[in-house]
Amino acid sequence: MRKTAFVYDPFNLRHTLEGHPENYRRLESTWLLLQSDGILRQLIEVPSSPAPLDALLRVHTPDYVTRLQAMSARGGGRIDGDTYVNPASYDAALLAAGGLLNVTDFVLQGQADNGFALIRPPGHHALAEVGMGFCLLANVAIAARWAQDHYGVERVLIVDFDVHHGNGTQAIFYDDPSVLFFSTHQYPYYPGTGAATELGTELAYGSTINIPFPALVGDQGYLAAFRRILAPAARAFRPQVIFLSAGYDAHWLDPLANMHLSVTGYAKLMEAVMALADELCSGKLIVTLEGGYHLDVLAHSVLSTLRVLSGSRAGVSDPFGPAPQGERDVMPLLDKLQNLHGVKA
Secondary structure (H helix, E strand, C coil), X not given: CCCEXXXXXXXXXXXXXXXXXCCCHHHHHHXXXXXXXXXXXXXXXXXCCCCCHHHHHCCCCHHHXXXXXXXXXXXXXXCCCCCEECCCHHHHHHHHHHHHHHHHHHHHCCCXXXXXXXXXXXXXXXXXXXXXXXXXXXXXXXXXXXXHHHHXXXXXXXXXXXXXXXXXXXXXXXXXXXXXXXXXXXXXXXCCCCCCCCCCCHHHCCCEEEEEECCCCEXXXXXXXXXXXXXHHHHHHCCCEEEEEECCCCEXXXXXXXXXXXXXXXXXXXXXXXXXXXHHHCXXXXXXXXXXXXXXXXXXXXXXXXXXXXXXXXCCCCCCCCCCCCCCCCHHHHHHHHHHHCCCC
């Protein structure tokens, strides 16, 4: 068994909008399954606290943070057509980012081997100057900067397997060679970014790796991308910590996308990332929740992720099975991407 830390704060349920896919039920249903399963007794509970302002300002502009706080204080509104704010949203966003920072502390201080932040609102679409795509603060980017600022980490790997491209994370680190960003996502799809040719700029050229999958890719294609492209790129980069933006909306039952991953497939991706963490950075892996909009799939995916992280003998919890329609072959695409990035498995 490994020492796995987790954070959860019921205040995050207050950031919600009825009828919106990113609502309080995502955490509520997941938390209920984790409680009934009993896995929480095997984990290290991390206290929840708001992220300090200086941590936010390492990633976001002062103007945006001020505007977000003011919008919430006024009673809420819309940042864009997809992204809402209510009276509790600013505080919930601070707790989401802060919870991830606290998990980061536990892992980097050696109090835990790895960790999972069960938080919302999600963060990987949030830009430095504005939120978007259901996201208010760029949680994983804030945590990556925190690791660099407070623990002397020089090289951070961020893996993102959400079905939507993590455009905010990419944009924040696009000029920064100290952060390697690897994303698998349905393409072309929201938010429209994440082409294979988006590679970073100047000194950071090559530190952005996008895997723009067509629809209907499932377990085999995703795992092949991790083995053939992520693994050799990570070994060349030699990260000192790995962050994972875990969106579970590439599952075949998710209503907001058209991919064919299964819960079992997600568990295999987790095992692949854990193996890289063990090989390259003494197991230091910090996972944070992003998307996932089928409530039962989300709950079982999080449970399975925690079982993999902690080394539980219970194994994967997958009552849904594989995609009934099969999946698209993407090996020719991966051949091209290997050549583009100059990596060999």
